[in-house]
Amino acid sequence: MAEYFHSVTLDTESCRGCITCVKRCPTEAIRVRNGKAQITKERCIDCGECIRVCPHHAKHAVTDPLAAIKGFKYKVALPPPSLFGQYKNQEDLELIRAGLLALGFDEVFEVAAAAELVSSATRMMLERGKLKKPVISSACPAVLRLIKIRFPNLLENVLPISSPMEVAAKLAREQAVRNSGLKPEEIGIVFITPCPAKVTAIKNPFGIDKSDVDLAVSSAEVYPVLLSAMNKLAKNWKGDADTAQTGRTGLSWGNSGGEAGATLATSYLAADGIENVINVLEEMEDNKLADQDFVELNACPAGCVGGVLNVENPYVVVTRLKHLWAYLPVSCNNIKSGSIPKELLWTKDIKPLKTLSLSGDPFEAMRMMRKLEKIESKLYGLDCGSCGSPSCRALAEDIVRGYATEDLCIYLLKDKVDAVRSSMLSLKLESREKGEG
Numbered sequence: 440m441a442e443y444f445h446s447v448t449l450d451t452e453s454c455r456g457c458i459t460c461v462k463r464c465p466t467e468a469i470r471v472r473n474g475k476a477q478i479t480k481e482r483c484i485d486c487g488e489c490i491r492v493c494p495h496h497a498k499h500a501v502t503d504p505l506a507a508i509k510g511f512k513y514k515v516a517l518p519p520p521s522l523f524g525q526y527k528n529q530e531d532l533e534l535i536r537a538g539l540l541a542l543g544f545d546e547v548f549e550v551a552a553a554a555e556l557v558s559s560a561t562r563m564m565l566e567r568g569k570l571k572k573p574v575i576s577s578a579c580p581a582v583l584r585l586i587k588i589r590f591p592n593l594l595e596n597v598l599p600i601s602s603p604m605e606v607a608a609k610l611a612r613e614q615a616v617r618n619s620g621l622k623p624e625e626i627g628i629v630f631i632t633p634c635p636a637k638v639t640a641i642k643n644p645f646g647i648d649k650s651d652v653d654l655a656v657s658s659a660e661v662y663p664v665l666l667s668a669m670n671k672l673a674k675n676w677k678g679d680a681d682t683a684q685t686g687r688t689g690l691s692w693g694n695s696g697g698e699a700g701a702t703l704a705t706s707y708l709a710a711d712g713i714e715n716v717i718n719v720l721e722e723m724e725d726n727k728l729a730d731q732d733f734v735e736l737n738a739c740p741a742g743c744v745g746g747v748l749n750v751e752n753p754y755v756v757v758t759r760l761k762h763l764w765a766y767l768p769v770s771c772n773n774i775k776s777g778s779i780p781k782e783l784l785w786t787k788d789i790k791p792l793k794t795l796s797l798s799g800d801p802f803e804a805m806r807m808m809r810k811l812e813k814i815e816s817k818l819y820g821l822d823c824g825s826c827g828s829p830s831c832r833a834l835a836e837d838i839v840r841g842y843a844t845e846d847l848c849i850y851l852l853k854d855k856v857d858a859v860r861s862s863m864l865s866l867k868l869e870s871r872e873k874g875e876g
């Protein structure tokens with residue numbers, strides 16, 4: 440089986456082993472050993488939190504360079520809603536679309552347009568009443584991987600609909616084939632990504648076999664060149680014919696609450712920021728949110744606008760997006776027939792990942808758990824992180840798994856040194872008393 444690709448990577452040279460990321464990783468995927476961070480790939484959900492917090496910029500997201508679009512005969516840009524809020528004083532979405540064409544793209548297909556179709560399909564599914572409630576949004580790939588790893592019992596609550604990015608990619612390719620007369624493989628579908636989790640999801644998609652996205656270019660790389668293209672265009676800009684692809688429903692997906700609001704469900708909640716997401720999932724596991732119809736969860740603060748590859752402050756972007764809504768119709772894309780198009784639906788289930796279990800053998804797992812608890816009881820419970828593990832329990836687990844030794848705990852080490860020193864002292868006193876000193 441091919442190795443799981445992760446967008447989030449470590450630049451070992453720049454890492455100072457400060458443990459900031461160790462303490463903030465929501466899945467305890469990072470350890471510092473021999474003065475450098477290490478990411479446990481099986482646990483990482485590519486949330487980007489370590490990129491956000493590293494004071495030495497030692498964590499990065501692997502994305503495709505914009506220049507890679509030249510490898511395709513015909514290029515389609517997929518800008519997400521969050522991109523439209525990155526620019527100051529920008530009230531004309533046409534100028535952003537024209538700017539993307541000036542960068543070398545042949546077409547622009549807004550992810551927000553696909554989001555409106557996903558909203559329409561979600562409403563239809565909720566009305567049919569066959570989904571397990573509360574239904575969890577399937578749009579944030581970091582959240583989906585978190586559920587697979589830490590909350591596998593909630594997988595059956597996940598909405599079995601492809602993300603707007605995937606739906607947009609599929610529809611954009613079909614449209615580009617019609618418009619260009621080229622073969623599907625000659626067309627490059629290029630997503631402008633706000634976060635590393637979406638890059639990872641393109642390589643390891645959820646609910647489908649293969650992603651329709653060919654390249655993922657970071658929003659941060661596109662930002663300055665698009666700004667410069669728009670500034671040039673603005674000098675003679677009279678406003679293009681209105682080519683609106685989306686309404687306020689699609690654009691509102693960029694921030695937390697937009698997707699949930701568009702379900703028109705009577706009871707829903709939207710949580711953003713990985714810690715809040717974990718709190719909600721824990722409450723769901725305890726059956727405390729059973730009265731909710733729909734739960735929207737975004738790993739990034741304020742939603743996709745808070746992705747680490749964006750440039751602007753997410754809360755400023757939310758205000759800008761809301762300002763843009765004022766000029767838009769409610770929605771431009773709805774499913775017209777009575778059935779949900781198959782392009783929108785998952786074709787396969789997502790399975791739990793057993794990366795957190797101590798052993799595949801239940802008896803061995805119990806034995807290891809008892810050992811873990813015994814080691815943990817010896818530790819000081821300070822969760823100081825100086826051992827390079829995120830907590831005392833995590834160090835105990837690392838020891839049981841054979842990845843660490845007790846000597847990594849500075850307090851146990853000090854106890855050992857103190858014990859050796861006091862036994863040497865008593866030996867010295869003893870020999871003095873015997874008149875040997």
Ligand code: SF4
Nearest residue numbers: 454455457458460493
């Ligand atoms: S935050 Fe993590 S990656 Fe960054 S320097 Fe500290 S230990 Fe290294």
Ligand code: SF4
Nearest residue numbers: 464483484486487489
């Ligand atoms: S991307 Fe998220 S899950 Fe992965 S190592 Fe960084 S903080 Fe942990």
